[in-house]
Amino acid sequence: MKAALSHFTHTDDCSTEQLHGLLQLAQRVAADPSAYYQKLSGQLLINLFYEASTRTRVSFEVAAKRLGMHVVNIGTAGSSIEKGETLHDTFFTLQAMQPDFVVVRHPVEGTARDLVSLAEPGTHIINAGDGTAAHPTQALLDALTLQQHFGDLSGLTIVMAGDIRHSRVARSSLALLRRLGVKEIRLAAPADFLPGEQTVAHDRVFTEFDQALEGANVIMMLRIQKERISGLNIPDAGDYHRDWGLTPQRLALAAPECRVLHPGPINRGVEIASAVADGPQSLIRLQVRNGLYTRMALLLALSGGNHAAM
Amino acid sequence: MKAALSHFTHTDDCSTEQLHGLLQLAQRVAADPSAYYQKLSGQLLINLFYEASTRTRVSFEVAAKRLGMHVVNIGTAGSSIEKGETLHDTFFTLQAMQPDFVVVRHPVEGTARDLVSLAEPGTHIINAGDGTAAHPTQALLDALTLQQHFGDLSGLTIVMAGDIRHSRVARSSLALLRRLGVKEIRLAAPADFLPGEQTVAHDRVFTEFDQALEGANVIMMLRIQKERISGLNIPDAGDYHRDWGLTPQRLALAAPECRVLHPGPINRGVEIASAVADGPQSLIRLQVRNGLYTRMALLLALSGGNHAAM
Amino acid sequence: MKAALSHFTHTDDCSTEQLHGLLQLAQRVAADPSAYYQKLSGQLLINLFYEASTRTRVSFEVAAKRLGMHVVNIGTAGSSIEKGETLHDTFFTLQAMQPDFVVVRHPVEGTARDLVSLAEPGTHIINAGDGTAAHPTQALLDALTLQQHFGDLSGLTIVMAGDIRHSRVARSSLALLRRLGVKEIRLAAPADFLPGEQTVAHDRVFTEFDQALEGANVIMMLRIQKERISGLNIPDAGDYHRDWGLTPQRLALAAPECRVLHPGPINRGVEIASAVADGPQSLIRLQVRNGLYTRMALLLALSGGNHAAM
Structure with a gap:
């Protein structure tokens, strides 16, 4: 019995066995992506991006939508971040929506791990880049x-x-x-x-x-x-x-x-x-292209279930 | 027989009976939100936000998506608002998409009621905050x-x-x-x-x-x-x-x-x-959290149907 | 036998027969839009807008969602365009997501045709306005x-x-x-x-x-x-x-x-x-309103299939 992976903030968080499992699942997704479409139907992913991004944000968005998920994008423009809200409070607001995934990019090192400490069971945190620390x-x-x-x-x-x-x-x-x-x-x-x-x-x-x-x-x-x-x-x-x-x-x-x-x-x-x-x-x-498949695999793996088969 | 609620721009628009009905429906949604998922499948909600927001915009977006709706977000950045278009003309453009709901936040008091006067049957206007007047x-x-x-x-x-x-x-x-x-x-x-x-x-x-x-x-x-x-x-x-x-x-x-x-x-x-x-x-x-359930209930109530059972 | 239309960058790209076919399909969609809902279920459309737009962007977004497609919006704010990436490289990133449609608006004349030369089979390019050249x-x-x-x-x-x-x-x-x-x-x-x-x-x-x-x-x-x-x-x-x-x-x-x-x-x-x-x-x-129906018809026509019946 392996411990299931709940969050993905740093490759160090994972056992080598888990990393190999993720890569093997990504290989299977890359070989036949459409076999996984709609596998996470109805789940909710929030993209919380405090830094500019095209490829990473779009990659997570497409991965999630291909898997049948709802996606909500939040950038720093036009958000309550402009009103002086702290990251923790923004996160609590989002947590109240009961998301299955929060994907976070932030200029400050350690942000994703920080959110893990606040997350409720059932919400998976994924690090999409924090400062110069990890991606x-x-x-x-x-x-x-x-x-x-x-x-x-x-x-x-x-x-x-x-x-x-x-x-x-x-x-x-x-x-x-x-x-x-x-x-x-x-x-x-x-x-x-x-x-x-x-x-x-x-x-x-x-x-x-x-x-x-x-x-x-x-x-x-x-x-x-x-x-x-x-x-x-x-x-x-x-x-x-x-x-x-x-x-x-x-x-x-x-x-x-x-x-x-x-x-x-x-x-x-x-x-x-x-x-x-x-x-x-x-x-x-x-x-x-592998960025898309890798993120599909990661979402599947974190959500557990047979399709992940790690 | 009660008159159905068509728009929600001000709590004064509602009879006390309607308000109690909304709150009772919100209680039922809060008790078992997933029982209402996909109830408004295929409907269209447009979030028209002229002021910054995270919690309200995201709350409506998640509520609508959980109910199975299509959601289109419009902010002031990157829109025709920059080209000098009036609010009324922006609204007519959106009305042409035949949305089931237009959720509007605007700095000018009375904006939501103003849009009610322009709305075609079948389009419900919801006030997400107008000036210092109402939320x-x-x-x-x-x-x-x-x-x-x-x-x-x-x-x-x-x-x-x-x-x-x-x-x-x-x-x-x-x-x-x-x-x-x-x-x-x-x-x-x-x-x-x-x-x-x-x-x-x-x-x-x-x-x-x-x-x-x-x-x-x-x-x-x-x-x-x-x-x-x-x-x-x-x-x-x-x-x-x-x-x-x-x-x-x-x-x-x-x-x-x-x-x-x-x-x-x-x-x-x-x-x-x-x-x-x-x-x-x-x-x-x-x-x-109740913000999400309240908005789900409001969307259900405005759209009518048995699930709203007000 | 007519050649199928793969891209739509300029009305000159189309034979007169194809133009009449598009307009006839648009008439049929306008007469009964809901008959076409979900016809392109699961396909992916990317809106790549380098200039401000409400009506055109929203029109494509609603058209695509009514047809059952996934939609990803990309503007110039908050994207890698800020990091000095060229349009071609942004496009290759998006192409890797295997979109069925890329809708592009850009200040430079010829951009849409330029992207056609880079597109892989299965990706249709639509011009949503390039410079002063075409819309x-x-x-x-x-x-x-x-x-x-x-x-x-x-x-x-x-x-x-x-x-x-x-x-x-x-x-x-x-x-x-x-x-x-x-x-x-x-x-x-x-x-x-x-x-x-x-x-x-x-x-x-x-x-x-x-x-x-x-x-x-x-x-x-x-x-x-x-x-x-x-x-x-x-x-x-x-x-x-x-x-x-x-x-x-x-x-x-x-x-x-x-x-x-x-x-x-x-x-x-x-x-x-x-x-x-x-x-x-x-x-x-x-x-x-016809903008919506026209874009639904165009998406149907480019994707081929019986429903397009051109």
Whole structure:
């Protein structure tokens, strides 16, 4: 008997068995999504987004609607947040609607776990990104994408490059990939964009992009998180592209079968050249599609029941 | 035979019999909400909100979706309102969609009644707050909450405290509680926040909070409606809390079984202390939940049919 | 055998036979809309609006929901567009959700056709207005409205008046009415508002409104598109109304049975007097209602199947 998963705020909350279960369910959903349509008919999901989002918000919204759920979207514009209400009080208001799921994105680290402590039984909290701390559904979809392409991950050398310091994707995805047993994780970033703490899983650090690429099977690119940078100069786009942009020339320095990921939104001509983003070694569009399947799987798994069969 | 209720713009529009019918239906919905799910399947509700809202907009949206309705949300951002269209013309556009319900919140008093005069048969108008005039669904949910807790209301002494002058909740809720026969209504507010006209039902007025509290069974707190105040100084939050904040010390001056209501959003440490808002005498969370049931009941009642059984 | 219609970006994309088929289906939907409810149950429509809209966005949303579809709305506020993502990349993100329809409004001419070149099979692109170029569903609903009122269009003399230069409605509607065989198209506008190119179908041009009206069976009014005007003075509203406002006096110069159209939103007292907009010769409200039926018909037609029966 396994404990059921009630919330999903951080990949660390899950046992390795639960993570494998989630990924296996996501594989099944990806193989035949329509087999799961309407499985959660009549349930209610609230998207509570305190930061801008297209792909994550829409992905949860479509996932939930495909599963037959009611969806209510709340952004910061036009809401009581403008009247000075605290997050806790907004949450209590939403909790009173007896939602099955509250999906939260918030600039403050720890927000989703905080809401877990307030949630009533029957309401599942999902973290859609909190500060620079975690974005665990992105980690799941990245892992799913790599499993689909490579099968076994244990032989992979992965380079994560760019603004790692301000990236919640970096923290979540690398922690998960480490647990899934990848061979080597390399961080490649200018000094200002290296993480200052021990929070990002890695084996080696490079401050020259080219030097990090030898033998790399996967390059995970990150955009500059301008909205989270303070007290640092934002580099000139042209300079940054020259030193830290993933171009076809740079990609050729990696292993021949190397694949490229990016959590999006991408800034073409800055951290990535269009020829790479749209090229044959890019898995970026597959990532977005897997984002939908991963979120469908997560909703099914948290709601329990036979269809989840974890 | 009673006349059916077609619109709900003001509690004064309803006979006392209709109000009791609405409250009884709301009690039944609260007791078993899922018995009413999908009862209005395929109907269309348009939320037309010209002012910020979370709890009211979401409450109507969830109520409608639980009942099986289609919901379309319209705010002032990103709409034709920006192109200089009048409210009447926006309404005619929406009327052409043949909605079953239009729920309107607007800064101008009388807007909902105005739309009633334009509405085609089959379209029900609901007032979700117009200026400082009325917020009748809040009045219903307040009454429902007090009925659930106290049963008979006729023995109650109720204190409403805070920015009564700019509050549509004060006007609607006190008018309804008066009709439901409460024993005594006291207003307690600093001079600037007392209503200047005869529009707010009451028996006694106090300009010192402590003096108003003796024997009070219910205290209804109001936040300072900063967005509607002009030509007045907004008090310092600390000063206001000292003189007009509901603290545990103040609450102890009321009757022992006294209960606290607040329409939300609450400003903690200003008009109410957290220890009161979250304490055992608070009914605030119950109010929010009842908001959902009240709105489900109202939609059922306006749409007629056996399930409404008023 | 006719080729099926896959996208709807411009009325020129359609054969005359296809246009007649669309209009006939729209007539059938208008006659009995509920016969088509739920016909596209479970399909997904994404409203991607980069410009403000109420009537068009809501019209597509209601049309889709009446047909049983899931609807996801995306505006520019609160989306990844704020993070510098290109339109193409936003579209690829949305394409990954496997929508059946993407309805796009965008300030740049050619956007909808551009997305057609990127769309996967099974995703239908609909132009809800691109720059000053086209607004083809408005053209359809205008044609439907005139067919309902006049039956055969071949004898009609039509005057389009106002800010023709900045109007995508002018381009689309007049092109379609020309193909449907109207007798004469007259443009009436101050010199600054006449189209500078040969893109707007017409027979005669007038720079005095009164002179254009003799024998007119239809007057199509346009508002001043302030949001698209640069390098021109926007006329004073009073002066403009005197010279270019459609008043009852001016309307009396046209044929006795003359009917008035306006795509909305209308600016009362500027390009049109309220007595005309709300008067017996106005078809403006019928246009809005037909907008809903036209879009239901278009969604049915693009999705194929027997119910479309084109």
